[in-house]
Amino acid sequence: MIMRFCYRCGISEEDGGPLIDGLCQVCFVRENPVLKMPDVVETAICGNCGSYVRAGRWVDPQSYDVEDIVREAGEVALSESVRLDERVRKFRIVAPEEIEAADEVPVGEALVSFEFLSRHTDSFPFILSYRVRVKARIHPDQRILHDESRVVEVRVTQTVCPRCQKFLGGYFEAILQVRAEGRKLADDERKRVSRIVERAVDRVMKRDRMGFIQDTIEKEEGLDFYMGSKKAARKVAQSIVNEMGGRISESYELVGMDRQTSREVYRTSVTVRIPEFREGDVISDTGGRVFEVEKVDGSGMQLKSLRDGSSVHMDWKTVRSRELKNVEFEEREAMVTSVQRDEIQLMDMESYETFEMERPPFDVREGEVYRVVKVDGRRYIRSR
Ligand SMILES: [Zn+2]
């Protein structure tokens, strides 16, 4: 048998082997370092929204706390700047404790950890120090793992992301207009719309960072929301219609020319018209039937017949084809004083006048006070 020795330190293969490329285990690891990353890594976070670049795209941070965001952005930048020897085909970022405990790594793989050491500043640019450690195996004969570590500095500067540049510059792409059919938007509807819009924007912004609201304008007839993205305006419009019913339409207005692409630039208006009818309205159809509106939403209206108290759901198509319309009505409270077979007698609670009306097909009780509406000279019991 031929005795072989490490050409670098002279140890015999028996004591320091097996030899790899003529080197003992210790010298092989020392001569083939795997961690090849810069000593200083740079990143930036948006001073307005806290976003930072991850895999080439601006993303929102997980936290709202500046110190947390700085750490988050710093660690993302660190993980994206890890460079390892080409013989490492795969690596996994693990906690410092996990890498400490690891004593087996498959050939061609590595574990990397970042141990936060210190933060050198209290304001931008933040400078963070990390100990980057790697354990790797790059050769099948390797018995001793690579175990290298290095202190890397992360500089986090402040910037304004492209989205916020647009936002701060007053940019908007679409106007979401909220109106009511045939009337002004009521105060309580304005509040409800604002709540729906707020919730919908929160949801949309998770996917579409341009979905911001630049400005909200209260108009006599309704509300205008100036939005950063057309797609977001459409989604928010749909949320309003889902809850309140109504129709969405779009219009485009030529606002100028894009100098770079020499294409015409249009501004989109997305208009939601919520239904004319509201809960509590009294309406009639072409056949003269009178209903109370019990519920209005995206699917249609729940109507209660004032004649017999039965409830019916009508989708919006049916509502339109029936030509339903609001009717004028008088309403007062009256107490039932007697119930006969075909007739009931009531007393107006304000004037104490008594009157009779046809007995409705639902239960009415003597001594109870009801709201009575009068439509086209005919009286109906609305409810208790
Ligand atoms: Zn050696």
Ligand SMILES: [Zn+2]
């Ligand atoms: Zn931003």
